[in-house]
Amino acid sequence: MNGYGDDDLLTIGAFAARARLSPKALRLYDRLGLLAPAYVDEASGYRYYRTEQTERARLVALLRQLDMPLALIGELVTLAELDGTAAAARLAAYWADVEARIAGQRTLAGYLRGRLSGRSSEMEELYGTFVVETVDVPERVVLTETRHTLADELPAWIGASLGRLETGARECGGVTAAPFVVYHSEVSMESDGPAESCVPVADETAARAWAKAHGRTRETAVRVEPARRLAYTRITKAQVAHPQIIAAFEAVERWLAGQGIEPVGPCREVYFADWDAAGPDDAVCDIAFPIGS
Template structure:
């Protein structure tokens, strides 16, 4: 039987050699033969169907152990297994959504005192030195802090503006998830945008995050990154396949795996609840800042510059001094006693 090289097999299966190596290492799809000297992998044409099935199961988020079980089933049983998996996932998602809504509703009722802590804030949003248009957006008020980074062509600017505008009306904590869902549906198939935002009710904060925009907290002199990038390189780092230094310089470091408007299925946003403390300083920013200005410089600026407006301008200046190859958006917000 004729064997296909890994490159030829990858093209036939509409996959990448890297994905095939992962399938092999995970025990999902072993090559038909391996050259003992070079270690080069070869596949049988009949393995294409299994490769495509594994790829499809990964796209719907099925864990690797379950993929191994489903891929080993007779063809007539695969559809039923996938349907059962998706029904269980849908039920878990609906249960989680109800639990979050109830929790947020309780928090909204339980903390309505806004006079003890106030917010001083500043925003900056610039095209940068290379891009011709600006697809970033930034917004700040006493109740909402938000940055968004649009993509997908000219409509990206409109998508990021829409995401920020949806929150600028100060949604309640209980309706925050529904607001995000509405933006996702409105832009699905048109453009994508990332979003990182904080919605405040008294001292209670809801942090919502999708994509590679970021939120940082400076508290007691320590700078913490509160969000986790939804990017391909971050996934590779999480799986131990890329070092942090490699990820920072990787040509695909901006490749998103999660964004508003980015897929046929509803996007799942990261949602965290926090408590505001006097003296906290938050930085929300697009990757036009975080990917260009190193963490030490962010820390030094946020620590040394007491005024939010001056700090935001200094961060923008640092990005411009570094070449500003991307759009830049940031919000600096201080929580202080009234």
């Protein structure tokens, strides 16, 4: 049998019993590329396994119970055969991401329960009272990067894109005002915007040259942001997370409705503080809507 003695191989049934799995599960793992048989008889199609594959089979089964993506399971079980410590660290990183997502979903579920039941006082206690004010901002030249992105990729893209634009701004006379992100359409798990990161710069000519040089791989551009009046509420670093930030957007929308005011442009987040240096309770961002003068 393909260089193996009969004593070295187990039928799929015998191996399934040893691994405490079903033959159906083993066929699935083979189809998914997670655990291939040691040998397949060309004439009969029968699958045979080695005893040493038992640990991998059991590990695959356990990892699937964590709802781990198949590609990551394949990566992790292969890594486990080379370096168990590294595999354990990779699993820990995956599970930390899962717990962060679950914590966010738990908070969102609490927000939705309060919203559906109309318990506004409990919502304010949970998220704090959002104070809405207005401010006039002058016309500005902005270096921009635009991307269609879903909500799960948005935070990483905002940080990376603003970093790239701020680097470019240093070649364009420097940053002249707080960076901001404009949402030209909804960004959620079903809608991909687009979103536009913007960094105000001093030198329009230099900015256009920089954008032309760097716009081949990203949607980088320069435009003039007109003078605007913004209705905004200020939030902390902790409140930038979902669903607190949703509540902040809705607070400004309620204020506008109460004043009989319609927005005249897309909503935005204005990041006026050093994100890395800020603590959870430090104000870092304004949630804003452009309104008429």
